[in-house]
Amino acid sequence: MPKNKSSLQPPLAFSGNKRFWAGELADEALLLPAGARVWDVFGGSGVCSRVIKDARPDCEVVWNDHDGYSDRLLHAAETEDLRRSLIRMCGYEGCQDDGTRFRAPIKCALRDEVCSLFRAHFEKYGYFDGLTVRRWLSIGACKAPIDPYKPPADLYAHVPRASIRVGQALAWCDGLVVVHKDFLDLDIRPGDFLILDPPYVGSCVDEYSGRETLQILRGCRDLMEICPFILFGDASISFWYEVLTEKYNPRFFQKDGLISCFNGKLRSEVMFSTW
Numbered sequence: 074m075p076k077n078k079s080s081l082q083p084p085l086a087f088s089g090n091k092r093f094w095a096g097e098l099a100d101e102a103l104l105l106p107a108g109a110r111v112w113d114v115f116g117g118s119g120v121c122s123r124v125i126k127d128a129r130p131d132c133e134v135v136w137n138d139h140d141g142y143s144d145r146l147l148h149a150a151e152t153e154d155l156r157r158s159l160i161r162m163c164g165y166e167g168c169q170d171d172g173t174r175f176r177a178p179i180k181c182a183l184r185d186e187v188c189s190l191f192r193a194h195f196e197k198y199g200y201f202d203g204l205t206v207r208r209w210l211s212i213g214a215c216k217a218p219i220d221p222y223k224p225p226a227d228l229y230a231h232v233p234r235a236s237i238r239v240g241q242a243l244a245w246c247d248g249l250v251v252v253h254k255d256f257l258d259l260d261i262r263p264g265d266f267l268i269l270d271p272p273y274v275g276s277c278v279d280e281y282s283g284r285e286t287l288q289i290l291r292g293c294r295d296l297m298e299i300c301p302f303i304l305f306g307d308a309s310i311s312f313w314y315e316v317l318t319e320k321y322n323p324r325f326f327q328k329d330g331l332i333s334c335f336n337g338k339l340r341s342e343v344m345f346s347t348w
């Protein structure tokens with residue numbers, strides 16, 4: 074498993090994914106007993122599940138895909154088709170995919186055509202990956218997907234030159250057990266191992282209120298009583314470092330200076346492990 078923090082990029086955008094922790098996760102995976110069952114309780118993009126499964130193919134890894142990310146993956150070829158159509162519409166056919174993040178601007182004058190293209194795409198495929206399109210159009214950190222029938226008022230839009238890695242998208246779930254549940258309904262049992270990456274308090278990304286987040290953290294606390302866990306959090310959770318240390322004696326990791334998608338600010342993330 075590569076140690077580099079940028080070595081594992083989920084095939085479609087997912088704010089707050091934990092690819093930066095791929096090296097640490099892979100190391101922790103080596104500590105698991107043979108055939109262990111691992112729950113990626115707040116699975117998001119599934120990147121943690123993917124890392125664990127790749128490091129330990131003998132383990133059963135359950136990705137709790139609460140966001141329907143795996144559905145977006147199934148439609149990756151169609152979404153790539155839409156990207157190519159946008160590239161053509163904007164007159165960038167000559168642009169080669171060089172794998173960089175260079176984005177070709179879409180002129181505001183093309184707004185109506187772009188909107189028609191979105192509608193036509195939705196009508197053709199019966200599917201529209203509004204989250205990926207939101208990311209393309211650079212419309213802030215809001216999590217709500219773009220509706221193909223209600224395009225945003227402003228179109229300071231860009232289209233990525235790098236193509237979606239459709240093959241990687243389709244292989245992303247290989248070997249994983251994928252479920253779509255509220256985490257309280259998961260059939261977690263003593264002897265299982267957990268990855269807990271709950272929504273961060275007050276984070277713009279997840280749009281959870283403090284009260285909701287506290288309820289989720291209470292649920293996590295109950296799970297931590299019965300199973301070894303890896304717990305992620307932003308730096309604020311490190312206030313609990315002493316409490317967690319006293320009770321569980323976890324291994325502790327911290328990364329500083331990650332760029333948050335919230336206002337482009339820097340923040341630190343921490344990871345506790347009792348695996």
Ligand SMILES: C[S@@+](CC[C@H](N)C(=O)[O-])C[C@H]1O[C@@H](n2cnc3c(N)ncnc32)[C@H](O)[C@@H]1O
Nearest residue numbers: 090091115116117118119139255256270271272
């Ligand atoms: C910080 S993100 C996890 C990111 C993920 N570890 C990754 O690397 O992509 C938190 C996730 O918890 C999910 N979530 C929120 N409430 C949940 C619930 N009640 N049950 C299960 N998942 C939930 C959110 O949809 C979001 O995907």
